[in-house]
Amino acid sequence: MKPLETNQEESESLALSALVWVLQDEDRAQRLLALTGLTADDLRQRAGERGLLAAVLGFLEAHEPDLLACARAIETTPLALVEARRRLDGGEIES
Numbered sequence: 001m002k003p004l005e006t007n008q009e010e011s012e013s014l015a016l017s018a019l020v021w022v023l024q025d026e027d028r029a030q031r032l033l034a035l036t037g038l039t040a041d042d043l044r045q046r047a048g049e050r051g052l053l054a055a056v057l058g059f060l061e062a063h064e065p066d067l068l069a070c071a072r073a074i075e076t077t078p079l080a081l082v083e084a085r086r087r088l089d090g091g092e093i094e095s
Helices: 004-023 026-036 040-046 050-061 064-073 078-088
Strands: none
Touching: 004 026, 004 050, 004 064, 004 078, 026 050, 040 050, 050 064, 050 078, 064 078
8 A cells, every 4th residue: 555645645636637627628617616616716726725626526526427537538547536535535545
């Protein structure tokens, strides 16, 4: 099992990649803002914060087609995105 710090860094990296993917589509980006209550300023100011990154991944989890499409686009698995959200939320992942 990898050290927790490495897992945390990987989770943050995956979440940032997912955020970029979400923001590439105007409709999807607007849906993210509407459903999470975030603003464009929040995204700019807090893009590296664990809570915001977890919210982005939670947004994807809530809509399976987006979760699957994002995973394909950033060359990972849907499970890796779900696990990353759990780590960012402070949850433990069993190996």
